Amino acid sequence: MGVPIDIKSAEGDHPPSFGEEEPIVYVADWTKEEEAAAKRKLDWILMPLLALGYFCLQLDRGNIANAITDKFMEDVGIDQDQFNVGQQMLSLGIVLTEIPANMILYRVGPGKWLTLQLFLFGTVSTFQAFQKGYGAFIITRFLLGISESGFIPGGLWTLSTWYTRTETAKRIIVFYFGNQLGQASSKLLAYGILHMRGVGGRPGWFWLFVLMGVFTLFSGILFGLFLPDSFKNPCSTFLPGVSWFTEREIHILRTRVLLDDPMKGKKKKRIGRPAFRKAFSSWRLWVHFAISLLNNGPLRAFDTYAPSIVTSFGFPGLSSNALAAVGLYLQIPVGFGFSYVSDRWNKRGETVMAGLTCHLIGYLFNRGFTTLGKDKRGVKYFGVVWTQVFGTFSHPLNITWMSLTCTDSEERALAMTMAIMGANIAGIYGAQIFRRDDRPLYKRGFAINISVLCLGLVLAVGRYADDFLRKRGGATIKPRSYEGCESANEGLE
Numbered sequence: 001m002g003v004p005i006d007i008k009s010a011e012g013d014h015p016p017s018f019g020e021e022e023p024i025v026y027v028a029d030w031t032k033e034e035e036a037a038a039k040r041k042l043d044w045i046l047m048p049l050l051a052l053g054y055f056c057l058q059l060d061r062g063n064i065a066n067a068i069t070d071k072f073m074e075d076v077g078i079d080q081d082q083f084n085v086g087q088q089m090l091s092l093g094i095v096l097t098e099i100p101a102n103m104i105l106y107r108v109g110p111g112k113w114l115t116l117q118l119f120l121f122g123t124v125s126t127f128q129a130f131q132k133g134y135g136a137f138i139i140t141r142f143l144l145g146i147s148e149s150g151f152i153p154g155g156l157w158t159l160s161t162w163y164t165r166t167e168t169a170k171r172i173i174v175f176y177f178g179n180q181l182g183q184a185s186s187k188l189l190a191y192g193i194l195h196m197r198g199v200g201g202r203p204g205w206f207w208l209f210v211l212m213g214v215f216t217l218f219s220g221i222l223f224g225l226f227l228p229d230s231f232k233n234p235c236s237t238f239l240p241g242v243s244w245f246t247e248r249e250i251h252i253l254r255t256r257v258l259l260d261d262p263m264k265g266k267k268k269k270r271i272g273r274p275a276f277r278k279a280f281s282s283w284r285l286w287v288h289f290a291i292s293l294l295n296n297g298p299l300r301a302f303d304t305y306a307p308s309i310v311t312s313f314g315f316p317g318l319s320s321n322a323l324a325a326v327g328l329y330l331q332i333p334v335g336f337g338f339s340y341v342s343d344r345w346n347k348r349g350e351t352v353m354a355g356l357t358c359h360l361i362g363y364l365f366n367r368g369f370t371t372l373g374k375d376k377r378g379v380k381y382f383g384v385v386w387t388q389v390f391g392t393f394s395h396p397l398n399i400t401w402m403s404l405t406c407t408d409s410e411e412r413a414l415a416m417t418m419a420i421m422g423a424n425i426a427g428i429y430g431a432q433i434f435r436r437d438d439r440p441l442y443k444r445g446f447a448i449n450i451s452v453l454c455l456g457l458v459l460a461v462g463r464y465a466d467d468f469l470r471k472r473g474g475a476t477i478k479p480r481s482y483e484g485c486e487s488a489n490e491g492l493e
Contacts, residue, residue: 026255026258026259026262027255028255028256028259030252034248034252035252035256037249038245038248038249038252038253039253041244041245041249042162042245042253043171045226045228045244046158046159046162046227046228047171047174047175049222049223049226049227050155050158050159050175050178051174051175051177051178051181052178052219052222052223053114053118053151053155053178053219053223054151054152054155054175054176054177054178054179054182055178055179055181055182055185055219056118056121056122056178056182056212056215056216056219057121057148057151057152057178057179057182057216058178058179058181058182058183058186059125059182059185059186059189059212059215059216060121060122060124060125060144060148060212060213060216061090061144061148062182062183062186062303062304063125063186063190063208063209063212064087064141064304065186065187065303065304065305065306065307065308066186066187066190066194066205066208066307066321067190067194067205067208067209068083068307068308069190069194069307069308069311069317069318069320069321070194070197070203070204070205070208070317070318071203071205072203072205075203075205076131076132076133076134076136076137077132077133077134078133078134078137079436080435080436080439081435081436082134082137083137084431084432084434084435085138085431086137086138086141087141087300087304087427087431088427088428088431088432089138089141089142089145090141090142090144090145090427091145091300091424091425091426091427091428091430091431092142092145092428093141093142093143093144093145093146093148093149094145094146094148094149094420094421094424094427095145095149095421095424095425095428096146096149097145097146097149097150098149098150098153098417098420098421098424099417099421100150101113101117101149101150101151101154102150102153102154102157102413102414102416102417104150105150105154105157106157106413109229109230109233110154110155110157110158110227110229110230111227111228111229111230111233111235111236111237112229112237113150113154114151114154114155114158114223114227115220115223115224115227115237115238117147117148117150117151117154118151118216118217118219118220118223119217119220120147121144121147121148121151121216122213122214122215122216122217122219122220123147123213123217124140124143124144124147124213125144125209125212125213125216126209126210126213126214126216126217127140127213128140128144128209128213129202129205129206129207129208129209129210129213145424149424150417152420152423153413153416153417153419153420155175156172156175156399156403156416156419156420157409157412157413157416159171159172159175160403160409160412160416161230161231161257161409162231162253162257163257164256164257164260164261165260165261165403165404166260166343166346167343168343168400168403168404170339170340170342170343172339172396172397172399172400173335173336173338173339173393173396173397175396176335176392176393176395176396177332177335177336179392180328180329180331180332180335180392181332183303183325183328183392184325184328184329184332185325186212187306187307187321187322187324187325187328188321188322188325189212190208190318190321191318191319191321191322193207193208193211194207194208194318194321195318221238223236223237224236224237224238225238225239226244228243228244228245231250231253231254234250272410275408275410275411275414276414278410278411279406279410279411279414279415279418280414280418282405282411284405284463284466285402285405285406285415285418286418287459287462287463288398288399288401288402288405288415288418288419288422288463289418289419289421289422290422290456290459291352291356291394291398291422291456291459291460291463292395292398292399292419292420292422292423292426293422293423293425293426293456294426294452294453294455294456294459295356295359295394295395295398295423295426295453295456296395296422296423296424296426296427296430297426297427297429297430297433297449297452298359298363298391298430298433298448298449298452298453299359299391299392299395299426299430300426300427300430300431301430301431301433301434301445301449302363302387302388302391302434302449303388303391304431304434305434305442306324306384306388307320307321307323307324308320308439308440309384309440309442310323310324310381310384312439312440312441313374313377313380313381314374314377315377315381323381324384324388326385326388327384327385327386327387327388327389328388330385330388330389331388331389331390331391331392331393334389334390334393335392335393335396338351338354338355338393338397339351339393339396339397342397342400348397348400348401348404348467349401349460349463349464349467349468350464351397352394352397352398352401352460352464353457353460353461353464355390355393355394355397356394356453356456356457356460357457358386358389358390359387359390359391359394359453360450360453360454360457361386361390362383362386362387362388362389362390362391363387363446363449363450363453364450365382365383365386365387366380366383366384366387366446367443367446367447367450368383369383370441370442370443370446395419395423398419398460399416399419401463402415402418402419403415403416433445433448433449
């Protein structure tokens with residue numbers, strides 16, 4: 001038998017009732033082997049699905065960067081500055097509906113809402129293939145932003161409900177692998193798909209939107225069949241009577257999360273005004289918001305134009321899509337290494353600062369290499385690869401750092417939304433960093449990116465100093481973890 005954890009209320013000797021949940025008594029009554037098996041099953045069901053969803057989102061959001069190497073702007077009838085406005089509309093659509101989307105998710109559950117979202121943005125992405133003219137381009141980008149809003153923070157919040165705090169960073173990085181694979185694979189797939197120009201009398205970018213959009217719709221079916229909703233309802237949307245876990249497995253998974261963080265038992269049916277006041281009055285959460293804002297603006301700008309920048313070095317147009325995928329694939333093992341350090345040694349701030357520093361060095365390389373001639377295209381390409389390798393993972397690590405400052409599920413849900421809103425607001429200003437009058441070297445653009453990243457690094461250092469002083473003064477308690485314990489009861493002082 002395990003050790004019961006008796007949590008008493010201030011008024012008496014009974015466990016408190018958290019919100020609209022039943023009174024909870026936490027008992028670790030399982031073996032290490034049972035817990036490992038239940039967690040392994042959860043990983044194999046939840047993580048591939050969430051990563052697949054993010055993969056699809058990135059395919060549908062990022063294929064526009066590949067389309068512009070195939071005369072997309074000329075075919076649709078827009079110029080680069082108009083294209084940038086369309087990218088802003090994508091981010092604006094996400095920002096305007098991010099909080100409402102997450103309030104819906106919080107109310108109906110991730111199983112139904114995330115499944116619906118895949119069908120929504122898969123449909124919009126598919127019909128982008130038929131756009132013509134500036135107005136249609138603006139409308140489709142705005143609709144894609146609205147349909148995608150809430151998916152990323154919804155996925156992050158879902159992870160926070162199923163896993164303990166010390167397991168979160170590693171799985172957030174796995175979730176973001178979907179984004180990274182989507183970024184890389186979209187460019188590699190585009191190299192092949194864009195050669196379909198002329199098939200059916202259509203341009204290559206037409207087939208790019210259609211094929212990737214249809215793949216997203218198929219993935220929505222997988223979500224509907226397999227994504228469990230919650231501990232209370234461990235069934236999928238399309239199979240409401242089928243649970244992918246036994247009652248024993250649900251007991252172990254749920255109890256271990258509550259043993260790690262009892263406040264996760266306080267989830268209510270809706271997010272109330274006090275939760276909004278609590279989250280939005282926390283200056284620490286706003287610092288994390290600003291870090292996301294400052295890291296992702298330069299990243300969004302660079303990712304959109306990376307294939308075009310590679311083309312400017314003298315590489316063939318469609319081949320540039322494949323070349324622009326190399327750094328994005330390399331970032332996957334590098335990002336996993338950083339997340340391992342973050343989780344294993346609880347180095348939240350250190351890994352974020354290191355990531356931001358390496359990201360900044362990438363833009364220093366790119367700005368410095370603008371003075372080199374075309375005979376140095378390999379050196380210039382190295383700057384692109386370096387920036388891609390280190391550009392992305394600071395964001396999910398910052399989100400993990402941010403989530404660990406929250407005290408309940410409501411604040412955590414809003415914090416996730418704040419972080420993703422910061423990333424998407426970054427897309428609004430980031431879309432205008434690389435402009436037509438600055439191409440093809442983008443000297444001004446790279447200088448702007450350097451300035452923005454410097455400010456983000458300063459904020460991360462300040463936030464790290466705050467954490468250091470609080471820990472030194474005994475203001476924080478290191479989260480408990482089962483990982484590495486000889487039995488499920490170890491570590492439960």
